[in-house]
Amino acid sequence: MPGISIEEVRQVAHLARLQLSDDELSVLQGELSALLEHVARITQLDTEGVPPTAHPLPLFNVLRLDEPRSGLTPAEALAAAPAVDRGRFSVPSILGDAL
Amino acid sequence: MSILDDGVVAIAEAVRTGTVRASDIVDDTLERIDAGDADLHCFLTVMADHARERAAEIDAAVQAGVDPGPLAGVPVALKDNLCTKGTLTTCSSKILGNWVPPYDATVVERLRAAGAIVVGKTNLDEFAMGSSTENSAFGPTRNPWDTSRVPGGSSGGSAAAVAAGFVPLALGSDTGGSIRQPASLCGVVGVKPTYGLVSRYGLIAFASSLDQIGTFASTVEDAALGLEAIAGHDPLDSTSFDRAAPSLVESLFEGVAGMRVGVIDEFAAEVSPSCAAATFAAAEALSAAGAKVERVSVPEVLHGLAAYYVIAPAEASSNLARYDGVRYGLRVDAPDVATMNALTRGAGFGLEVRRRIMIGTYALSAGYYDEYYGQAQRVRTLVARAFERAYRDFDVLLAPMTPSVAFAFGEKTKNPLDMYVSDVCAVPSNLAGHPAVSVPFALGEADMPVGVQVLAPALGEAVMLRTAMALETAAPRNARAPIVGRDPRPRPLATEGAIDA
Numbered sequence: 001m002p003g004i005s006i007e008e009v010r011q012v013a014h015l016a017r018l019q020l021s022d023d024e025l026s027v028l029q030g031e032l033s034a035l036l037e038h039v040a041r042i043t044q045l046d047t048e049g050v051p052p053t054a055h056p057l058p059l060f061n062v063l064r065l066d067e068p069r070s071g072l073t074p075a076e077a078l079a080a081a082p083a084v085d086r087g088r089f090s091v092p093s094i095l096g097d098a099l
Numbered sequence: 100m101s102i103l104d105d106g107v108v109a110i111a112e113a114v115r116t117g118t119v120r121a122s123d124i125v126d127d128t129l130e131r132i133d134a135g136d137a138d139l140h141c142f143l144t145v146m147a148d149h150a151r152e153r154a155a156e157i158d159a160a161v162q163a164g165v166d167p168g169p170l171a172g173v174p175v176a177l178k179d180n181l182c183t184k185g186t187l188t189t190c191s192s193k194i195l196g197n198w199v200p201p202y203d204a205t206v207v208e209r210l211r212a213a214g215a216i217v218v219g220k221t222n223l224d225e226f227a228m229g230s231s232t233e234n235s236a237f238g239p240t241r242n243p244w245d246t247s248r249v250p251g252g253s254s255g256g257s258a259a260a261v262a263a264g265f266v267p268l269a270l271g272s273d274t275g276g277s278i279r280q281p282a283s284l285c286g287v288v289g290v291k292p293t294y295g296l297v298s299r300y301g302l303i304a305f306a307s308s309l310d311q312i313g314t315f316a317s318t319v320e321d322a323a324l325g326l327e328a329i330a331g332h333d334p335l336d337s338t339s340f341d342r343a344a345p346s347l348v349e350s351l352f353e354g355v356a357g358m359r360v361g362v363i364d365e366f367a368a369e370v371s372p373s374c375a376a377a378t379f380a381a382a383e384a385l386s387a388a389g390a391k392v393e394r395v396s397v398p399e400v401l402h403g404l405a406a407y408y409v410i411a412p413a414e415a416s417s418n419l420a421r422y423d424g425v426r427y428g429l430r431v432d433a434p435d436v437a438t439m440n441a442l443t444r445g446a447g448f449g450l451e452v453r454r455r456i457m458i459g460t461y462a463l464s465a466g467y468y469d470e471y472y473g474q475a476q477r478v479r480t481l482v483a484r485a486f487e488r489a490y491r492d493f494d495v496l497l498a499p500m501t502p503s504v505a506f507a508f509g510e511k512t513k514n515p516l517d518m519y520v521s522d523v524c525a526v527p528s529n530l531a532g533h534p535a536v537s538v539p540f541a542l543g544e545a546d547m548p549v550g551v552q553v554l555a556p557a558l559g560e561a562v563m564l565r566t567a568m569a570l571e572t573a574a575p576r577n578a579r580a581p582i583v584g585r586d587p588r589p590r591p592l593a594t595e596g597a598i599d600a
Contacts, residue, residue, distance in 0.1 A: 009457070016416060016460040017423070017437070018453055019445035028457055031515055035458055038516055039405040042478050043470055052476030053483060055308045055338075056294045056532020056557075062337040076201040082430035089425055091436045 004033050101127040107173050107267045107321035111214070114172030117161050121154040121172030121216065128174040128218050132265050139241045141260040143179050144187050145219040150174065153216045168214030170328050175210055176260045176269040179220040180227055181312070182301035183207055190303050191235035192225045194422045194429045194447030204301020205336065206270060206312055206329045213328040218266060221256030225449045226419065227277055227305045229253050230521040233512055234451040242285060243580070244547055248505040251281030251521075254315070258285040261315045262580040268325045269315040274305050275407050276525025278313045279537035283500040283550025286539045286580040288322040288567070289315050293557045294532035295340045297326075298333030306414035307338075309407075309529045317580050319538065319567045323347040326560070340558075350561050355569045356389030358562070361493035363554075364396045366524050370499040373543030378499045381540050381551040384573035385497070385566065395493060399485035402478050403527040408519055409462050409475035410530070415452075416459030422447060454515060483531040486556065495566050496554040499524050500537045504547035524552060534560050538567045539579045548578055 009029045013020050020028070074087055083090040102110055102119055113119040129147050136142055157167045177183065180190045182200035184207075189195045203211075210217065224234035232240040232255030240255045242248040243263040250259040254271025258281035261269050271278040273291035282289025290313045297312045304310060314325035324347075331344035362382045367375045386392040424430035424443035431442040448456065462471040489496060502521060511517040528535040534557070537550035551570060555563035571579075 004461070008461075012457055012461045012464065014441075015464060016456050017420075017440045017444050018448070018456065019438075019441035020453070024453075028454065031454060032457060032461065034514075034516060035408065035454075036461075038519075039409050039471065039475075042402055042405045042409070042474055045402060045474070045478060045481070047474060047477035047481065050477045050480050052473060053479040053530075054476060056483070056530075057338060057340075059338060064334050072201055077426075079201065080198055080427035082424060082428075091425055092432070092434055092439050094436045 004029060004036060103127050103131070103174070103267060104264060106317055107170065107324050110173050110267060111169060111171045111324075114157065114161065114214075115166060119172070121157040122151065124172050125150045125154040125174060125216060125218065128266060132219070135263055135265065138246060139243060139259055139263055140238055141221050141240050141256040141263065141265060142176070142219045143189060143191065143222050143237055143256070146186055146217060149186070150216050150218040157214060157216070168212060169324065170210065170268070171214035173215045173268055174218045174266045175215045176219050176221045176257055176266045177207065177217055178223050178254050178257050178269070178271045180223060180272060180303040181207060181270060182303070183217065183220065186220065188220065188303070189237070190226050191223045191237055192447065192449065192452070193236045194443070196236070196429065198428055200301070202301065205298035205333045207301065209329045215268070215328070221254070221260055221269065223256060224253035225452050226303070226415070227253040227272055227274055228415070228451050228455050230276070230280055230518050231506070231511065232256065233508065234449055236449055239508065242505045244286060245505070245545065248507055248547065249284070251284035251501075251505060253277040255281045257315050258282050258287055258289065261285070261287045261317060264580070267316060267321060270312060270329070271315060272302055272305075272310055272312050273529065274309045275411055275529050276522045278315065279525055279535060279550070279552060280501055280521060282315055282537040283539075284505040284548070286548030286578060287315050287317055288319050288536065288538055288571070289313065290322050290326055290536045290564070291528065291534060292326060292330065292560060293534045295338050296330050296344070296534070296558070296560070298336040298339045300333055300335040304418040306411040307418060308414060309411060319564055319571050320348060320351055322536075323351060323564050345558070345561055347560055347564055350565055351568045353565055354388060355385055355566055358390040358495065358566065359493045360385050360390045360392045360566065361395035361489055361496045362392065363400065363496055363498040364394050365398055365401050366498050369523050370502045371504070371543065373541070374499045374501060374503065374549055377541035377543065377549040378497060378551050381570050382497055385569060388569050388573065395489050395496065397485045397489050399481045400527040403482050403530055404519065404523045406475040406478040406482070407522065407526040407530060408458070409471050410479065412455040412459035413462045413472050414459070416456045416463065419452070419456055451515070479530045482527050486527070486531050486533060490556045494555070494562050495559070498552045498554060500550040500552040504543040504545065504549060528554055533557055534563055536563055536567045538570045538574070540570055540574045541578050542575075
């Protein structure tokens with residue numbers, strides 16, 4: 001494939017929730033194209049019938065006893081939050097001015 | 100001269116028997132950091148008060164006849180992507196610049212239980228993405244052998260801290276060479292254990308199917324003792340092996356007579372003449388020590404790099420989605436939450452992290468998922484099968500560690516691919532989940548250290564470290580970090596004559 005358009009770069013940045021300037025997007029366009037060209041060499045390999053490896057260990061469901069144990073207190077959990085309101089994480093409006 | 104220069108085994112022995120006080124050792128460490136780290140910048144946070152308190156506890160225990168453990172009084176540095184309760188843990192990122200974790204990583208608890216003393220948090224490439232520490236948001240670390248050169252990365256701060264003689268033991272994490280490559284560039288031993296041997300609980304995730312915590316030390320024995328202390332099953336990491344941690348030090352000195360060693364053919368052409376020569380010299384040394392050494396072709400390893408640079412960014416783009424300005428870390432305010440997320444992430448992540456998130460997001464996006472990510476996973480299988488084939492004939496494999504000695508600052512920052520190629524010999528072990536170790540073995544260009552890599556099949560740490568021990572015995576003493584009996588601080592190359600064994 002190699003070669004990625006500026007529109008695609010903008011779309012990927014949106015999917016990744018990254019606010020980037022036009023200059024940054026254009027630098028990334030060049031870099032991503034070069035990287036994709038490099039990694040595209042694996043698309044040439046014959047992997048017919050080869051199963052994918054998602055993980056190096058042959059792990060199946062790992063279960064433990066469902067025993068109660070203490071976790072973080074609300075104060076500990078909220079201690080690093082940028083904004084807190086009445087014991088909860090506080091964020092700006094999710095639906096804009098609609099509500 | 101300080102007992103710090105005698106290493107982990109000697110320090111623990113001296114503290115346990117009451118010959119030396121942990122408090123004096125901690126004073127030595129803090130003094131050295133104070134004197135030398137302004138030049139090197141190994142540490143992001145020095146935990147002086149904590150270290151002194153812990154040392155007093157350990158001295159009190161020894162006085163009371165209680166054994167503090169196998170790492171009694173050993174000062175340890177932690178890569179700053181390992182969570183420390185109550186102490187800043189930044190991942191060298193602006194997005195976590197002020198983050199204080201509410202819990203300790205399992206390895207931190209294990210070190211404590213073994214009597215070790217955490218003295219500080221070390222610099223890294225932001226979120227462990229890089230091979231030089233130049234991607235740290237807080238400035239790079241310098242190589243103690245030559246401060247105009249990088250220490251490697253991403254665990255460059257930990258490697259340099261051991262090389263400079265600040266600490267005898269340090270922890271790092273290795274996703275695609277991030278322990279072994281800086282170990283090689285700094286002339287220290289760096290061990291990446293089998294995936295699952297060491298709990299990842301409290302290691303800030305980069306690529307979860309590849310990340311593994313390991314040790315740095317000046318000698319193989321010290322690195323092995325450190326690894327013994329942190330290894331073992333942890334219910335808080337569902338990918339940790341549910342079995343007792345192996346004994347590693349016990350068989351370390353049994354030698355390599357009769358061991359079957361395969362020298363991987365394919366990497367020689369990927370590395371500088373001095374790095375290739377060091378590998379062949381290491382092969383000869385093992386042969387002289389009684390091992391059966393042969394060349395082996397494992398062509399699939401050369402596909403590892405491209406597969407890695409799809410899989411690792413894909414996992415990273417998913418793992419780093421959590422930095423959204425909501426629960427912890429940086430927030431850049433905006434009138435609505437989607438804009439807040441995007442502004443926070445755009446401002447908080449550095450260039451390399453953004454690049455990897457973009458690559459990963461692209462590789463996972465509709466239309467490209469199977470072409471890139473799916474194919475990379477199938478190539479991962481090919482690499483693992485190739486190793487499996489090789490281990491039918493060999494107990495361990497030998498390979499170069501890095502394509503070159505430590506390079507100059509800025510040399511590889513212009514083109515991201517130039518930097519990525521630093522990992523070519525390292526990533527196959529991560530893809531397969533196998534252990535590998537870098538052992539200082541020679542001096543290369545500009546008299547900079549060159550490491551050689553020993554690879555082993557899953558849970559082959561004991562035989563791997565035994566081989567590493569044999570290499571260490573055969574290696575010239577001046578190829579190792581300049582600590583024993585020398586000024587631990589950096590010195591310009593012009594006076595490097597003092598480095599003779």
